[in-house]
Amino acid sequence: MADGSVAEVKDALAQAGYLADESAALVSFLAQRLGKPVLVEGPAGVGKTELAKALSRATDRQLVRLQCYEGLDEAKALYEWNYRKQLLRIQAGGEDCWEDVHGDIFDKEFLLERPLMQAIASPEPVVLLIDEIDKTDQEFEAMLLELLSDFQITIPELGQVSATTMPIVVLTSNNSRELTEALKRRCLYLWLDYPGLEREMEIVRLHTPELPEALARRLVEVVEMIRALDLKKPPSIAESIDWARTLLLMGAEDIDRKTFEQSMSIIVKHRTDIDLVAERVGVKLAEPVRPQG
Amino acid sequence: MPSPYGPKAEAGPPGLAAKLLGFCEELRSEGVAVGTSEILDAFAALEQVPWTSQDDFREALAATIAKSQEDRRLFELLFERWFFRSAEAAAIERGIDETAQRQAGGDRLDIDELREQVRQAIIEGNEGEMRDLARLAIAAFGRQGEGSGVVGVDVQRIRRTLGLSAGTQAPAEDSAAEQVPIDRDQLNRFERHLRRELERDLIERTSTLPPSRPLAELDRALPTNPTQDLAAVHRAVSQMKRRLATLGHEQRGRRRGQSIDVRRTMRASLETGGVPMHLRYRPKRPRRPEIYVLCDVSTSVTSASVFFLSVLHALHDSFRKLRSFVFIERISEVTDVFEHERDFRVIAKRISSEGGVADVSGYTDYGRVWLEFLGQISDELDPRSTVIVLGDARTNGREPHADVFAQVSERAGRLFWLNPEPKLYWNYGDSVMAAYERYCDGAFECWTTRHLENFVNVVAGGVPAAD
Incomplete structure (x- = not known):
């Protein structure tokens, strides 16, 4: 998508089957230019999720989606060590000394990438949709902060993984809970309402x-x-x-x-x-x- | 801040940056949390959009500064005012006077023609056109006798002279062509232009800016119109529901405040030869949100009772185990009314007609209310139930029966009091808030949805939001 001006963004979205109003087009434009996440709020069914999908179609980027729900934790959102594979590695190693095994099993090979990690590590730029963020608890929001401001994730055993390409991040919320100031501060805000x-x-x-x-x-x-x-x-x-x-x-x-x-x-x-x-x-x-x- | 601005004194440092900072300062004074990072973002965003388009300019600012719907509303109100004032201040500074040009075109216009043009512009929603026509209209009618000097009166006078009214427009007899009716919103927009131009006119004539006032508290506070802010109340309450429902979950896995199940611990210790290596805990029973709400509907809380009823209304949507009562001199259960009726206005009417809570005087009698409440449902109150009282604690000089209230508090697990009066007025006059407050698990002032949200926060174990 040519991101030369607001009007062009609007056209591109329209071609992707999404008729954006002025503010939606402007915020999408700013999101790409400033590289900031967008927080979209509004009543259910006004096309918040659809905006992210349309953005991914319009920019030809892959859509990585994280559906939030109560009890969502890091293991399901960020990454998880594939411990079965790790066990197999240890067993297969047999006589190896501990140092070798230790270095081995905490390797990218044994990492299960979850949506957030996927979005960060992807070599191609993606659109990351974090849907219904208000369904999670505050702890999860706090965890997102590092991701949203620096686009990086810290894995204790591996170090930092930084984004090589800037993803477009869209967060949606039905406003069922007040989000923390810290999260809002990092985002552009867009209120979508029923259309005229x-x-x-x-x-x-x-x-x-x-x-x-x-x-x-x-x-x-x-x-x-x-x-x-x-x-x-x-x-x-x-x-x-x-x-x-x-x-x-x-x-x-x-x-x-x-x-x-x-x-x-x-x-x-x-x-x-x-x-x-x-x-x-x-x-x-x-x-x-x-x-x- | 609300000092009268002189034309020269308020010039400030020149340039847009200073103006924007001033605008953010003004937003802060109205309670919008604008951080430095937001301001930086706003400037970064402004580098990307053309400043000449007012819409783009405003949206870019709004997206970076106003981070909730409520903030957005304040933003809109202040944006209009601030930049209008800034432009006018600059005009006075440079001595720009448009009066002369305007009058040139004024009187030649035929009223009927003007009326037709205005209608056309309103229907098409053409803002620029409306603005120009508003100027013309003021020039045509406002000049005679310099207007009344009160902007609101002038706006209505001009509107009437133009024969504009909302809804079913009675067409003038001679014009056979059917006229498209103007709806209220469209008319309001034209009136806004009229008002704006009249203010501009006034500023030009007197060459001073009127003092800027903080937004009236009423502009943003108490939802007195039930349907207008019902949504906001509903939102706060559904938040409350979520918080109450997730209370148990937050504690899961943290062993916070859990008690040890001695019998099972001893049993488990048999494996380790009687040494209790593994502690066994009693399972936590989640609190059943069983809620009793008592709502004062007497005349002393008239303005708040609409708000309270909408709180009740929203609570009923969210909680299954909720029983609600209204009271003045006696108490009356209205759970059924709320359960069977969805329309808020019908509920309000039914409660006022069949509640049967006023006895003789129509003044609240808190003492008697506690006695009756305790008599009616004391058996059902248990440590798992929550009682919420909505009232001003004004007993009209009658016996408060704080001891009975204490009994209610003892039986119920938790007791909260929401008072529609600002804390300042508590315990003045016949308010006996202090007598009751010490038996409550929490007493809160509650006259805006923001207070309600604050209450929800505290109930859910969060920190009270700073006011």
């Missing part, structure tokens, strides 16, 4: 070009109406796209009450939400036109 009407329509049209424009507009309006309600889980962008595809399959020509009730489960996925949406939005839609005769 026009932009969401462009997104839907980009992914389902066959959908008639009028129907797409209607769909986006209805989704916006639903998001305005106080729901447990408001529909995400991905769900709007799914809905658009469903409507295509159903061969619907307009979103009337009947089509809406049939396909509502694509975008609303909570029992209580379904009732609320049916009650508030369903009634606003037109009755289906009955065939004459």
